[in-house]
Amino acid sequence: MQARLKLAGQALSVALVAGLFALLVWKLATQEEGAASKLDRGEIVAAPGFRLDRLDGPGKISLAAYRGRPVVVNFWGSWCDPCKQEAPVLEETWQRYRSRGLVVLGVDFHDLKGAAKRFARENDMSYPLAYDGPGNTISKYGVEAAPETFFVAPDGTLVCERLLGGVHIERNRGRYDECVQELLAA
């Protein structure tokens, strides 16, 4: 009886360890790799879709709605200083190229809605804005910090490169303009 009990205990322990190991393997296997990593490796990658609340009005906003048009997707937050400094550059792009079909789409994440709305108002951001408080979109894209900017071609693929940091800074400014031109030519 005691031997049987001991055997059952051992079987239970082995099953428990095997279960935890399987859970770990499953977690690692299903862990989503951000689109940015694939883009950095030079792969052709589809821009992850999203459907989020509009920050600049009622209703939803989705990337799919802009299929067929070049889109600059900019991730930002009201708590981010460089986001404030780059906003005029993004606004200028929107104003200059919207007649050619280009869309600048801001995605605000990990933010209070009220603070984000105030930030958009204070910085005269008139381009479409989406609100992603929980930050579900940033893991799909592989966003590491705000701000980050992606370029989505009319066919829905990511092109050029992702720009880490504000598009206004010296390191990014020239590349940003090149990417916008690449988008317009796509």
Next chain:
Amino acid sequence: MRVVLVVVAALAFTGSAAAACPTLADLEGEVMCPQCKTTLDQSDAPVARDIKRFIQQRAEACVPEGQIKDELVAQFGPAVLAAPPREGLHWLAWLLPLIGLATGAVVVSALVWRWSRGRPAAEPTVPLNGRPPLDPELERRLDRELARFDG
């Protein structure tokens, strides 16, 4: 007399209202900073400061704690709460540690019980000659060896 009653009632009402109003301190250990993945009381990130300010404003307006949490969940999702909600699969997060503790307690109790039952009776620790006792196996072997000389 009537004035005293009114004053007492007013004080009681003020006291209970004050007690019902949450404070930032009540909540900052229960709400996560969505960026740093720590509770607000351990974070000084800009977004954490914004959320603290939001809680402070809502607490000053005497909004109930549950409602403040609901408002934060509506904006940041359920992960903004440090403790998982008590519903659906989230129950596992509450139950598994308890089940683990209970299983551990049962196993340890069983082992202690078995160990205490299976232990041989205590032998005298101080022998008459003042020296430490011999190992029983060694003593038996010694007896066997000595018996050979006797034969």
